[in-house]
Amino acid sequence: MNEKGSYSDVLVIGAGIAGIEASLLLSNSDRKVHLIEKTSYTGGTVIKFEEVFSNMECSTCMVAPRQQELLQDKNINLLTLAEVEDVKGSSGNFTVKVHKKARYVDMQNCIGCDACFEPCPVSLKNEFEEGLSERKAIYVPCAGALPNVPMIDTEHCIRFKGKDCKACQEACMFEAIDFNQKDEQIELKVGAIIAATGFDAFDSKKVPKYGYGKIDDVYTAFEFERLYASNGPTEGNITLKDGKAPKSAAIIHCVGRDQKGYCSSVCCMYSLKFNHYLKSKIPEIKISEFYTDLCIPGKSHQKFYEKMKETGVNLVRVKELEVEKQGNGMAVKYNNGNKKDSIQVDMVILASSIEPRDDTSKIAKVLGISLDEYGFLKEEHPDVSSVTTSKPGVFIAGCVQGPKNIQNSVSQANAAVGKVLSLSK
Amino acid sequence: MERKIGVYVCECGPNIAEKVDIDKVLNAVSSLEGVAVAEKYKLLCSVDGKKFLEDEIKKHGLTHLVVSACSPKQHEQTFMEVCENAGINPYLFQLANIREQCAWITEDKDEATEKAIRLTKAAIRRVRYHSSLEKKEIECNPDVLVIGGGVAGIEASLQLASSDRKIYLVEKNSSLGGLITNFEKTFPNMKPTSDIIKQKIQDIAENENIKVFTDAEVEEVIGFFGNFEVKIKKKTEENNVVEFDVGAVVLATGSASFDPKKTPGYGYGKFDDVFTALEFEKMNSSGKISLKNGKAPKSVAIIHCVGREEKGYCSEICCMYSLKFACYLKDKIPGVKVSHFYSDLCIPGKSCQKFYEKTTEKNVDFIRATDVEVIKQGDKINIKYKAENNSKNSHPVDMVILSPAIEPTSDTSRLAEITSISQSDGGFFAEEHEKLGPVSTSTDGVYIVGCAQGPKNISETIVQSEAAAGKILSSLVPGRKIEPEVKTSQISESFCIGCKTCISVCPYGAITFDETKKISVVNEVICRGCGSCTAACPSGAATLKHFTFNQLYQEIVEAVQ
Numbered sequence: 014m015n016e017k018g019s020y021s022d023v024l025v026i027g028a029g030i031a032g033i034e035a036s037l038l039l040s041n042s043d044r045k046v047h048l049i050e051k052t053s054y055t056g057g058t059v060i061k062f063e064e065v066f067s068n069m070e071c072s073t074c075m076v077a078p079r080q081q082e083l084l085q086d087k088n089i090n091l092l093t094l095a096e097v098e099d100v101k102g103s104s105g106n107f108t109v110k111v112h113k114k115a116r117y118v119d120m121q122n123c124i125g126c127d128a129c130f131e132p133c134p135v136s137l138k139n140e141f142e143e144g145l146s147e148r149k150a151i152y153v154p155c156a157g158a159l160p161n162v163p164m165i166d167t168e169h170c171i172r173f174k175g176k177d178c179k180a181c182q183e184a185c186m187f188e189a190i191d192f193n194q195k196d197e198q199i200e201l202k203v204g205a206i207i208a209a210t211g212f213d214a215f216d217s218k219k220v221p222k223y224g225y226g227k228i229d230d231v232y233t234a235f236e237f238e239r240l241y242a243s244n245g246p247t248e249g250n251i252t253l254k255d256g257k258a259p260k261s262a263a264i265i266h267c268v269g270r271d272q273k274g275y276c277s278s279v280c281c282m283y284s285l286k287f288n289h290y291l292k293s294k295i296p297e298i299k300i301s302e303f304y305t306d307l308c309i310p311g312k313s314h315q316k317f318y319e320k321m322k323e324t325g326v327n328l329v330r331v332k333e334l335e336v337e338k339q340g341n342g343m344a345v346k347y348n349n350g351n352k353k354d355s356i357q358v359d360m361v362i363l364a365s366s367i368e369p370r371d372d373t374s375k376i377a378k379v380l381g382i383s384l385d386e387y388g389f390l391k392e393e394h395p396d397v398s399s400v401t402t403s404k405p406g407v408f409i410a411g412c413v414q415g416p417k418n419i420q421n422s423v424s425q426a427n428a429a430v431g432k433v434l435s436l437s438k
Numbered sequence: 439m440e441r442k443i444g445v446y447v448c449e450c451g452p453n454i455a456e457k458v459d460i461d462k463v464l465n466a467v468s469s470l471e472g473v474a475v476a477e478k479y480k481l482l483c484s485v486d487g488k489k490f491l492e493d494e495i496k497k498h499g500l501t502h503l504v505v506s507a508c509s510p511k512q513h514e515q516t517f518m519e520v521c522e523n524a525g526i527n528p529y530l531f532q533l534a535n536i537r538e539q540c541a542w543i544t545e546d547k548d549e550a551t552e553k554a555i556r557l558t559k560a561a562i563r564r565v566r567y568h569s570s571l572e573k574k575e576i577e578c579n580p581d582v583l584v585i586g587g588g589v590a591g592i593e594a595s596l597q598l599a600s601s602d603r604k605i606y607l608v609e610k611n612s613s614l615g616g617l618i619t620n621f622e623k624t625f626p627n628m629k630p631t632s633d634i635i636k637q638k639i640q641d642i643a644e645n646e647n648i649k650v651f652t653d654a655e656v657e658e659v660i661g662f663f664g665n666f667e668v669k670i671k672k673k674t675e676e677n678n679v680v681e682f683d684v685g686a687v688v689l690a691t692g693s694a695s696f697d698p699k700k701t702p703g704y705g706y707g708k709f710d711d712v713f714t715a716l717e718f719e720k721m722n723s724s725g726k727i728s729l730k731n732g733k734a735p736k737s738v739a740i741i742h743c744v745g746r747e748e749k750g751y752c753s754e755i756c757c758m759y760s761l762k763f764a765c766y767l768k769d770k771i772p773g774v775k776v777s778h779f780y781s782d783l784c785i786p787g788k789s790c791q792k793f794y795e796k797t798t799e800k801n802v803d804f805i806r807a808t809d810v811e812v813i814k815q816g817d818k819i820n821i822k823y824k825a826e827n828n829s830k831n832s833h834p835v836d837m838v839i840l841s842p843a844i845e846p847t848s849d850t851s852r853l854a855e856i857t858s859i860s861q862s863d864g865g866f867f868a869e870e871h872e873k874l875g876p877v878s879t880s881t882d883g884v885y886i887v888g889c890a891q892g893p894k895n896i897s898e899t900i901v902q903s904e905a906a907a908g909k910i911l912s913s914l915v916p917g918r919k920i921e922p923e924v925k926t927s928q929i930s931e932s933f934c935i936g937c938k939t940c941i942s943v944c945p946y947g948a949i950t951f952d953e954t955k956k957i958s959v960v961n962e963v964i965c966r967g968c969g970s971c972t973a974a975c976p977s978g979a980a981t982l983k984h985f986t987f988n989q990l991y992q993e994i995v996e997a998v999q
Contacts (some may be wrong), residue, residue: 022705034874042912068872075873079925085515124481126453152679187481218743280784306782310754312863312892313872319750344480351827385790395789395897396624398904419873421898424905431908435601 019105020204021230022047023433026097026376029057030419031209031411033079034371034427040088042114047201048091051372053164054154055091057211061141061235063242063249064287065419067317073157073244084350092199100206100379102272102408106437109201115194118151119164123189125153125161127147127229129181135169143236146246150192151181156244165190191303196235208390209426210376210410215269215366223268223363224336228343229254230335231361234426251294252359258295259359264274264343265302265334266287277416279365281308284364285321292324301327301356303334303347307433329356335414336361344399367416389415400429408432442474443562444500446491447554448482448507450537455480459551463506465557470562474498483513486558489518495524496851502530502565506558508537522924527570529924529984535562556997564993571983577962578664579685582910583608585853586883587946590888591894591904592638593692598649601911607642608651608670608683609847612641616692620716622723624896625762626793634896651680655849659687659856662964663883663913664920685914686883687857688906689867691849694887696745696842703844704744704840705812709819711735712812712838722766733984734771735836739821741810744778751864753893756841757784761797763839768800777803779810779823805807805833812838844893856964858947866892877906878933879943882964885909925984926970929958933979940971940980 015021022041025032028050036046059065062072062079083089092113099110118129124322133149141154150170153163165181167173172192184189217233218227224231230238230253231233239245240252253259264284270276291298307328309318322328333348338344342359369388377384377391382402385391389408393401399415400408408429411422443468449455458794460478475498482505495503503526503704505517510533518528536554544550574778582598584591587609595605607614609894618624621631643647651670657679658669664685669861695716698706705712710730713721728737740760746752757780764776783804785794798804807823816822821833846865854861859879862868867886877885886907888899913920929940929949934957941949941958948964949971951957958979960971971980981987 030874038908038912042915042919046764056622079512120483124451126451128452151911160859181666216674241621258512275788275791276786300558306784306815308752308782308786308892309866310784310785310786312866315746315751352539385788389788396629396900397896398900400904417787419878421901423874424876424898424901427906427908428901428904429908433902433904434908434911435597 017105020044020202021045022203023050024097024107024109024201024203024206026206026208027051027210028055028083028091028093029209029211029250029310029411030059030076030421031211031426032057032207033083034423035209035269035410035430037086037208038427039077039433040086042087044228044433045094047203049097050093050094051096052154053093053116054091054158054160055083055185056159059419060155061242061294062238063245063290064286069286069289073370077102077157077159084160087174093160093176095199097376097379100381102132102402105204107203107406109203109206111199113197113199114141115196117191117194118163119189119191120160120162124187126186126309127183129163129190129262130188132180132184134178134180135163137169142239142246143233144284145236145239152410157318159408168429174351182244187225204412205408205436206380207426208376208380208408208413209410209430210370210373210413212367212416213370215273217363217365217369219268219272222335223265224338224343225363226365228336228361230336230343230359231363232312234280234287234362234364237287237290237362239341241294241306249294251291253359259298261299261358262291262344262360262362263336263343263356263358264300264302264362264364265345266302267366269368273366273368273387276308276418278281278308278310279367279416279418280364282314282418285309286316287362288321288324288326293313299327299420300356301329301345303331303345304327305330305332316415327403358397367412370413373404373413378405382407387415389413398428398432400425406436441566442498443472443499443502443504444494444498444533445473445476445479445504445558445562446482446494447476447478447536447558448487448505448539448737449478449480450507451481452540454507454537454554457462457544457547457550458536458554459547462551463554463558467558467562470559473562474565482507483516484781488516491517491520492524494527494771495521499710501526502568503648504558504561504565506534506535506554506561509535511541523951525855530565530568531560531573532541532565534558534570541995546677556979557896560993560997563996567989567992568984568988569702571924573924574996578914578920579683580604580914580916581606581682581684581786582686582688582691583656583659583666583668583684584617584688585692586692586888586890587611587614587650587652588690588692588888589618589635590692590890590899590903591616591640591901592635592642594887594906595648596638596641596645596687597904597907598910599645600906602647603910605648606651606684607648608654608656609659610653612657612763613651614642614650614652618896620723622766623721626789626927628762636750640892654680656853662961663668663881665881675851686885686910689845689853689857689884689886689890690888690903691890693844693929694847695930696749696845698840699743699840700748702918703743703811704816705819705838706840709814709817710814711838712834715763715839715841716754718763718839723768724943727767727770729836735774737775737835738767738777738837738839739823739833739835740776740778740839740841741812742778742841743843744840744847745845749843749864750846751843751893752784754784754786754845755844755893756896758790758793758895760839760841761785764797764800764802768802777805777835778822779805779807781806781808800994837980844889845846846890857881859884859886864892866890877902878909881947883914898917920962923965923967926962927960927967927969927980928962929956929960929971929975930981931955933977934958935977935978935979939974940975943970943974945970
């Protein structure tokens with residue numbers, strides 16, 4: 014606490030790209046940061062992508078050095094498996110209660126050798142991989158996760174259901190497995206808060222006409238990202254459920270746009286990126302992109318679009334569309350306003366809208382700020398600043414404020430830091 | 439000085455020990471020249487391991503340290519800190535990666551051991567040629583130059599000034615405010631623009647920390663992050679050159695509009711009553727929307743994407759401001775017919791679609807069209823176009839508004855050169871990294887915000903201004919010294935042939951040419967040690983500290999022997 018009675022430490026909620034960038038920038042100015050992350054790993058959504066538009070940079074190569082820096086930064090207190098439960102006080106003087114779940118693996122002792130996974134008798138679907146592969150009850154979400162320390166999923170671990178299993182502990186050479194770890198209640202005193210909790214994808218099952226969940230080989234964008242990821246369930250081989258490579262694919266834009274009532278601003282670009290993903294793995298594949306309006310704003314995006322067009326993608330502007338099972342594959346039946354037609358494909362990828370994460374309303378309540386009409390955290394006034402909120406000292410950054418690309422998320426993260434640093438002296 | 443090299447091999451639990459016969463490695467290296475001690479340890483990165491290393495360095499009086507363990511990405515920093523704590527220069531250390539690049543990927547134990555020996559020997563041979571490198575500290579000036587007095591520059595100035603930074607705000611026009619002062623309202627909230635901007639201009643005027651220069655242009659920016667010398671020229675005064683020092687520069691020079699005369703098919707400049715978006719904004723702000731003959735238009739066509747093909751990018755805001763124009767028209771001229779001619783509606787973000795839906799409720803036509811052409815038939819303007827069903831149509835109107843693309847201002851190249859930054863797609867200032875460095879540039883301490891970096895709306899512009907303020911407030915702290923990169927390039931005076939190849943490849947503008955000596959000179963404060971000049975130099979004059987030719991040669995020779 015300084016002489017004016019305010020705290021200089023900052024709370025950052027969410028260790029995705031916005032939270033990471035905000036934390037590192039704050040630390041650079043010698044602020045102590047408490048970075049609260051709900052999951053066991055950092056990197057958020059961006060590390061699920063193999064490549065990012067528009068220059069197709071390897072996403073993990075882009076973020077990993079920043080994650081590494083974060084872990085080594087002495088100003089940053091990273092609390093994983095942690096959630097903010099209560100915030101009291103006002104700008105300069107917040108008291109924050111954090112609930113930190115036990116990992117049951119010691120962060121200091123564990124060297125990330127993975128020896129504990131194999132002997133674990135439990136196997137279940139890996140959520141990080143959108144259920145496309147299995148994981149154990151002790152696990153890291155994917156190869157290369159940082160911190161590279163597994164966690165025990167007590168909901169599925171048989172030891173936590175009363176069995177006397179010590180398989181992982183016996184396999185560990187470093188005495189890193191600690192079944193006696195306890196959840197912690199941590200109280201923090203901070204001067205400012207940045208909420209950067211990210212987004213979720215619209216649930217494509219809510220629009221049955223796309224066949225998701227009913228027809229095999231209809232994938233969501235996130236599932237497809239993991240299919241292409243070299244550290245994903247297929248090690249980057251794009252295959253159908255039967256193991257074969259698709260000969261044709263349809264990418265459907267704007268899934269959920271009507272339901273959400275806004276354009277998610279990144280889907281056209283990532284759909285074009287998917288075209289690149291498919292062509293680079295299966296050069297002879299036939300791709301059709303179904304869209305209504307192509308939204309590729311910004312100085313660098315059209316060039317990418319033109320490059321993709323050169324690869325021979327069939328761009329089909331449609332008014333209505335549905336996916337039906339037909340033969341071994343699917344028929345995408347559409348109406349372009351002039352005529353009805355149909356294209357037969359092996360694989361369908363749905364470009365789902367961005368929507369608020371399900372815990373956004375809880376975060377709003379805890380922070381004492383409001384949600385906008387779509388359920389994102391509400392900015393104070395979009396024409397003044399999109400990172401300030403109705404509550405002084407509480408700032409927002411990234412997709413928790415609304416759909417946006419990585420560049421704009423990082424800009425907001427930097428902007429929120431600017432606001433924090435000019436708050437108090 | 440006698441070298442006393444300590445070599446320590448980490449077992450990394452079973453990770454290395456199971457695949458590599460560590461005793462064999464120790465045997466192979468312990469009698470090498472300069473090696474004073476060779477030991478193994480079960481986990482060197484642990485708290486005990488680091489303590490062990492520190493004690494060993496002190497006990498044996500080691501001068502150099504070699505650790506054979508994991509990837510430098512994992513623990514190079516860790517062991518460099520150990521060196522510092524034990525009192526030896528952290529650059530007299532080398533890490534051999536015998537885990538990721540050996541134990542984890544080599545099936546056969548003998549082969550893995552052989553490889554580990556070579557990697558360790560290579561590290562030992564390399565470390566013999568290492569030199570101590572010292573961190574430097576430089577005083578910095580916390581003041582900031584902001585170029586451009588539009589909304590981006592105003593926001594950046596105000597925010598920085600609120601943190602007690604002294605700001606020099608340089609605007610080439612006679613007043614502050616920029617483009618936005620021409621707008622009556624802004625989308626999507628349709629709040630009067632004057633509410634936003636007038637108060638801000640007033641705040642600038644009243645702020646003691648901000649020194650404003652209008653009718654002025656920046657002539658010269660010399661120096662580096664923390665220490666720039668700036669020269670500006672005032673256009674209206676006799677004694678017109680002003681010089682001052684700053685630590686950082688914010689380029690907020692805004693944008694210009696594509697000139698529709700370059701696309702003659704739209705009739706701009708040929709026909710009366712074909713207006714550009716900016717002309718229409720001004721006309722609307724004047725209070726009266728009228729044709730050249732003074733009458734109010736009964737029908738108006740708004741043509742989107744003017745110049746998009748020529749520029750090669752979507753300007754992001756034209757769809758939204760075109761929708762705003764429909765609102766202006768419907769509000770001021772009851773019964774006016776408004777038709778949008780567009781190809782793709784680009785209304786990204788959470789608040790835009792609702793605005794679009796509200797506009798459509800006002801009985802506005804949206805015509806998806808290609809091959810749009812504006813012709814004159816008699817007194818009437820006629821829009822000829824190809825509709826979605828490929829039919830050729832025409833649409834007579836009284837007035838045409840063109841929504842031209844956003845393009846860089848005419849002085850963008852000049853300012854890029856002055857500040858040693860590059861231009862990217864479309865000629866806008868290039869950001870340091872498309873994703874992670876949107877407001878920083880290849881020159882440390884030079885930031886780009888608003889439409890000077892690329893087309894964007896007001897809200898995104900303000901975010902970038904705040905972001906640049908965040909970057910500056912975080913890295914340029916009054917009283918704090920800055921630490922430039924240690925592993926920098928150096929150019930040998932006697933070897934340099936003055937070909938300037940290095941200058942052309944340096945992405946940071948760190949190399950200048952000494953005209954008297956006819957050689958290239960590295961500014962070590964700006965250099966970030968990327969090695970581009972070292973690789974490109976045809977005479978071997980450029981070398982990179984800690985990656986010198988000899989260091990690399992010795993390491994490789996040992997590894998492939």
